[in-house]
Structure formats: structure tokens, C-alpha cells
Amino acid sequence: xxxxxxxxxxxxxxxxxxxxxxxxxxxxxxxxxxxxxxxxxxxxxxxxxxxxxxxxxxxxxxxxxxxxxxxxxxxxxxxxxxxxxxxxxxxxxxxxxxxxxxxxxxxxxxxxxxxxxxxxxxxxxxxxxxxxxxxxxxxxxxxxxxxxxxxxxxxxxxxxxxxxxxxxxxxxxxxxxxxxxxxxxxxxxxxxxxxxxxxxxxxxxxxxxxxxxxxxxxxxxxxxxxxxxxxxxxxxxxxxxxxxxxxxxxxxxxxxxxxxxxxxxxxxxxxxxxxxxxxxxxxxxxxxxxxxxxxxxxxxxxxxxxxxxxxxxxxxxxxxxxxxxxxxxxxxxxxxxxxxxxxxxxxxxxxxxxxxxxxxxxxxxxxxxxxxxxxxxxxxxxxxxxxxxxxxxxxxxxxxxxxxxxxxxxxxxxxxxxxxxxxxxxxxxxxxxxxxxxxxxxxxxxxxxxxxxxxxxxxxxxxxxxxxxxxxxxxxxxxxxxxxxxxxxxxxxxxxxxxxxxxxxxxxxxxxxxxxxxxxxxxxxxxxxxxxxxxxxxxxxxxxxxxxxxxxxxxxxxxxxxxxxxxxxxxxxxxxxxxxxxxxxxxxxxxxxxxxxxxxxxxxxxxxxxxx
Numbered sequence: 187x188x189x190x191x192x193x194x195x196x197x198x199x200x201x202x203x204x205x206x207x208x209x210x211x212x213x214x215x216x217x218x219x220x221x222x223x224x225x226x227x228x229x230x231x232x233x234x235x236x237x238x239x240x241x242x243x244x245x246x247x248x249x250x251x252x253x254x255x256x257x258x259x260x261x262x263x264x265x266x267x268x269x270x271x272x273x274x275x276x277x278x279x280x281x282x283x284x285x286x287x288x289x290x291x292x293x294x295x296x297x298x299x300x301x302x303x304x305x306x307x308x309x310x311x312x313x314x315x316x317x318x319x320x321x322x323x324x325x326x327x328x329x330x331x332x333x334x335x336x337x338x339x340x341x342x343x344x345x346x347x348x349x350x351x352x353x354x355x356x357x358x359x360x361x362x363x364x365x366x367x368x369x370x371x372x373x374x375x376x377x378x379x380x381x382x383x384x385x386x387x388x389x390x391x392x393x394x395x396x397x398x399x400x401x402x403x404x405x406x407x408x409x410x411x412x413x414x415x416x417x418x419x420x421x422x423x424x425x426x427x428x429x430x431x432x433x434x435x436x437x438x439x440x441x442x443x444x445x446x447x448x449x450x451x452x453x454x455x456x457x458x459x460x461x462x463x464x465x466x467x468x469x470x471x472x473x474x475x476x477x478x479x480x481x482x483x484x485x486x487x488x489x490x491x492x493x494x495x496x497x498x499x500x501x502x503x504x505x506x507x508x509x510x511x512x513x514x515x516x517x518x519x520x521x522x523x524x525x526x527x528x529x530x531x532x533x534x535x536x537x538x539x540x541x542x543x544x545x546x547x548x549x550x551x552x553x554x555x556x557x558x559x560x561x562x563x564x565x566x567x568x569x570x571x572x573x574x575x576x577x578x579x580x581x582x583x584x585x586x587x588x589x590x591x592x593x594x595x596x597x598x599x600x601x602x603x604x605x606x607x608x609x610x611x612x613x614x615x616x617x618x619x620x621x622x623x624x625x626x627x628x629x630x631x632x633x634x635x636x637x638x639x640x641x642x643x644x645x646x647x648x649x650x651x652x653x654x655x656x657x658x659x660x661x662x663x664x665x666x667x668x669x670x671x672x673x674x675x676x677x678x679x680x681x682x683x684x685x686x687x688x689x690x691x692x693x694x695x696x697x698x699x700x701x702x703x704x705x706x707x708x709x710x711x712x713x714x715x716x717x718x719x720x721x722x723x724x725x726x727x728x729x730x731x732x733x734x735x736x737x738x739x740x741x742x743x744x745x746x747x748x749x750x751x752x753x754x755x756x757x758x759x760x761x762x763x764x765x766x767x768x769x770x771x772x773x774x775x776x777x778x779x780x781x782x783x784x785x786x787x788x789x790x791x792x793x794x795x796x797x798x
Contacts, residue, residue, distance in 0.1 A: 283745030314462025
């Protein structure tokens with residue numbers, strides 16, 4: 187006989203808890219473990235300063251992974267944050283990447299998972315000029331938190347200073363005493379309003395604690411202790427508190443514009459404070475600074491960024507709009523794992539590929555945009571060097587170079603087309619055969635056979651379809667047909683191949699909607715037993731190249747992360763990108779070309795320190 191699991195996990199699995207919070211911890215644990223209709227989806231934790239509200243939520247988080255019923259999917263401290271920065275944090279933790287508030291709400295609404303959130307310090311949310319809505323916590327509630335809580339599959343425990351910030355009707359309210367407690371003091375007995383399965387409540391609701399309103403911005407000193415008045419601050423050496431609070435102080439003193447013109451502060455200052463303050467157009471600033479920050483800020487919200495990483499991201503954004511700021515940021519940016527060489531926001535390819543130029547060096551980038559226009563660019567600087575006349579009805583979503591003057595194009599319907607890159611170019615016969623074969627001209631097409639991705643290297647072409655199958659062709663041995671293997675449970679989003687002539691092996695990498703990146707080699711005919719990588723995001727582009735650091739694989743993900751793998755060592759370096767990447771190409775010298783709906787850029791990978 188199987189003994190049913192208890193309705194609530196054993197509280198002993200959680201860390202010990204003392205003080206007023208201990209009295210309400212069982213009720214919070216029951217709320218976290220139960221998701222039946224009788225249990226409210228919203229739990230409000232309220233009380234005075236120092237009563238243990240944040241500590242109680244931290245206690246639940248600390249043990250949440252011990253039982254699948256209490257898994258917390260995102261925990262975002264709200265103190266000093268605005269709706270935009272809260273949305274970026276939620277997006278990172280949920281695997282979406284940094285999204286705007288509206289984009290996040292749409293993604294969460296479409297997410298099939300029951301989601302559980304913890305939101306400490308909601309009453310302390312808000313940043314920026316005090317007369318603007320973003321400075322008040324209610325703005326974050328109206329724009330983000332309230333709409334999130336309205337979604338039927340979202341449950342949240344939220345810390346508030348008073349019960350008027352979020353509607354308490356129907357919620358489970360855990361009210362802690364208004365007094366501080368600490369080591370050596372007797373805790374004040376907690377006043378509680380807790381949900382009981384019988385429908386009753388225990389204890390009265392606690393009134394809003396006095397003094398729970400958010401303190402006015404600008405109360406913290408901007409300078410480091412001991413610094414001479416008016417002396418420039420070396421923000422690299424400034425304390426965490428000074429970095430976080432400097433702009434609040436500058437706003438109160440009327441010198442926010444002066445501080446925001448300092449590139450050092452942009453690199454080290456508070457992300458939420460800068461974002462909120464730049465929204466105030468009354469503050470005079472260089473005309474392009476707001477645009478640069480708007481592009482860079484979501485990527486800057488990536489947790490754990492080093493100073494050099496923040497410089498590299500800001501430098502990349504500035505290259506597309508503000509050459510002077512980019513030059514000021516360049517020295518520190520060049521100490522990072524990667525440095526941008528150029529960025530063109532106006533170049534938004536739906537497909538792109540590298541081919542050899544007239545000197546047989548890979549310095550020619552072929553791009554196709556949403557209107558079908560084909561352009562040729564220099565890889566070194568992004569300059570336009572030519573145009574290609576093509577069928578205006580062709581709208582490629584993928585390109586693979588089969589010769590220096592011919593590419594194979596894949597359209598959104600899964601059809602293959604030869605694309606000639608010169609006036610006197612000719613398509614190899616094998617390319618026409620592949621197009622006929624996979625376009626269903628020689629057999630009745632099946633919806634499961636619709637191609638979704640392609641790649642090529644030397645005389646090999648790899649094609650992948652919506653069923654998760656990849657097909658490896660040799661243009662020099664078409665009669666043998668393709669080698670076919672199913673690598674994914676769902677559609678393939680990107681694929682590439684690389685010929686290793688010294689061992690007679692072709693490596694094939696495919697990425698799928700199942701979040702897996704898989705490797706297959708033609709020697710064994712079998713896939714690797716485990717994926718190269720699997721994540722809760724969608725891989726959108728892959729590329730391989732032999733470099734001075736060995737054979738590298740780069741994978742772009744839907745959450746704006748780019749992972750560079752050194753395959754022989756199994757080492758991976760994560761890079762944060764400005765925007766989602768749809769096309770990705772890697773050169774032998776470590777130059778990485780990335781393109782998408784928000785522009786095209788090249789990054790110089792520092793191969794000596796990429797994995798350090």
C-alpha cells in the first residue's frame with residue numbers, strides 16, 4: 187500500500203527560523219505547497235520595519251527546492267526598482283531574457299507552467315525624479331505586478347508595508363509585529379491574519395505601520411568618505427552604497443545631468459536609478475545618450491556582469507549612435523572577453539552568410555533583409571561594397587554558402603533556392619538537385635518534411651526539418667543520397683556542419699525548439715548521448731569554425747545570451763548580447779558576426795581569455 191504524501195512538506199526541511207516570522211512560517215509553507223482553488227493565489231506579508239518580513243520570504247526561498255510543490259520560479263527584490271527593471275529581472279529568472287513590461291506579461295500569459303513568485307519590498311519600489319510616476323511603488327503595481335497577479339496560473343508572496351498597496355480582499359495576509367527584534371531581545375508576539383482551511387482567520391488584521399512610506403530620494407551622500415569636496419570620483423573604487431545612491435543624491439541637489447554625463451558613472455552606477463532618471467526629458471543631456479542607454483540597459487541587467495562586461499555592452503550600443511562615447515568606453519571594453527568592432531542598427535538581416543572575397547579571404551558578408559534585398563558588406567568594417575540582383579519574390583530566412591559565388595537560400599515555406607552572388611555566377615548542379623529533391627518535385631511532400639534550417643561547409647550541406655530530423659549531403663557524391671538522423675523531438679531552429687578532412691569526419695550541430703543543442707558525427711553515425719547544452723530558452727542560431735583556440739561552436743539563444751564552446755575541452759563562455767540574434771557566423775580569426783531584427787554587429791573574441 188502506497189502512503190500518500192502529506193498535504194504540506196515537513197517544515198524541518200527548511201532552515202530554523204526565529205522571531206515573529208516563526209509564528210507565521212507554517213501558514214506560509216502551507217500556502218506555498220497548496221495550489222488548490224481554496225488557497226488564495228496571493229499571499230501578502232506585512233509588518234513594521236525590522237519585523238522580519240523579508241527574512242520570512244528568504245526562509246521560504248532557502249528551502250523551496252527541497253520539494254517540487256514549493257518551487258519558486260522567480261524572486262525579485264523590488265526595493266529601488268521600477269517596472270522596467272523589475273520586468274528585466276523577472277525575464278532573466280524565467281528564462282525569457284530581459285523583456286519590457288508588456289513583453290513579459292505576454293510571455294508569462296503564454297507560459298504553460300504554474301508559476302510561483304516571491305517579491306520582497308514592493309512597498310519600497312520606485313526610483314527617479316520624485317514628481318514622476320516611476321518614483322512611487324504604485325506605478326510598478328499598476329504597470330507590472332497587478333497584471334501579473336491577474337494571470338490565473340501565477341501565485342505570489344509579496345512583501346508590503348501596508349495593505350493598501352495591493353488589494354488584500356481574498357488574499358492570505360501574514361501580519362508581523364510593528365517593532366524591531368534582534369539578538370538578545372524578546373520578539374513581540376506576531377499579529378496574524380492567516381488563511382485557515384476551515385474558512386476562519388486567526389488574529390486581527392494589523393493596521394498599516396507608521397512610517398512605512400518610501401523615504402524620499404536623495405538622502406544618501408554621493409561622495410566616498412574622505413573624498414575632497416568637488417573632486418572627481420573613481421567609480422571603480424567607490425563603495426557599493428555610493429554607486430547605488432549617488433544619482434538619488436544628485437537628483438535632490440539638481441546635478442543629475444552632470445553625473446549622467448560621466449561615462450564612469452554609467453559603467454558603475456545603479457541600473458534602475460539611471461534608467462528612471464533618463465526617462466525625465468527635463469534633464470539636459472547629450473542627445474544620443476538616452477538612445478544608447480535604452481539599447482544597452484536590458485543587457486546590462488544580466489546578473490553578475492563584471493565592469494569590463496558592462497563597458498563592452500555600452501561600447502557596442504554606442505558604436506551605433508555615439509562615436510565619442512564609444513571611444514571613451516573603448517579602453518575598458520577592450521579588456522573584456524569580447525569587443526565590438528562595428529554595429530549597424532539599420533542592417534537588419536533575415537538571413538546572412540560569409541563568403542570568400544576576390545582575394546579568397548573570408549571578408550565578405552552577404553545579407554538579405556525582409557524585402558528581399560541582397561547586399562554585400564566588408565566584414566572588417568561593415569561597409570557596403572555591392573548589391574546582388576535577385577528574384578524580388580525570394581524572402582530567405584536562411585543562407586548557406588556552397589561556393590564563393592553561390593549560396594543556397596531557404597524561404598519561410600521551407601523551399602530551397604540557388605542564390606547567385608555575381609552577374610556571371612552559375613549554380614553548381616548539385617545545388618539544383620538538392621532544391622528539386624527537398625522541394626518535393628520528385629516525391630509527394632509531407633508537412634513533417636518542411637525544412638526549417640540549413641548550413642554548409644566545404645562540399646557538405648546540412649538541412650533540417652520541422653520533425654527534428656537532419657539530412658547531411660555531399661555535393662560531390664549526390665548519388666549516395668543524404669545521411670539522415672532524427673536528433674530532436676520538435677522542430678530544428680538552426681544547424682551547421684564542419685568538415686574535418688584530416689580524419690574524414692563531418693561534425694553536425696543542430697538546435698531545436700526543445701531547447702537542446704546536439705552534436706552528431708558522420709564517422710559513427712550516432713549522436714552524442716547527451717546534448718552539448720540544454721536550456722529553458724530556444725537556440726536561434728549556431729555556427730562553427732576552426733580557430734587558434736581550436737574548433738569553436740557559438741550558439742545564440744532567445745534570452746539574448748550567446749554561448750561560445752571550445753568543443754575539445756568542453757568549456758563554455760557566456761556572452762550577453764544587446765538584442766536577439768537570428769543569424770550568426772564565426773571566422774577563423776575569432777571574429778563573430780551577429781545579426782537580427784535590431785541590427786548587425788561584429789565582435790572580436792579575445793581567445794586568450796575567453797574561458798578564463
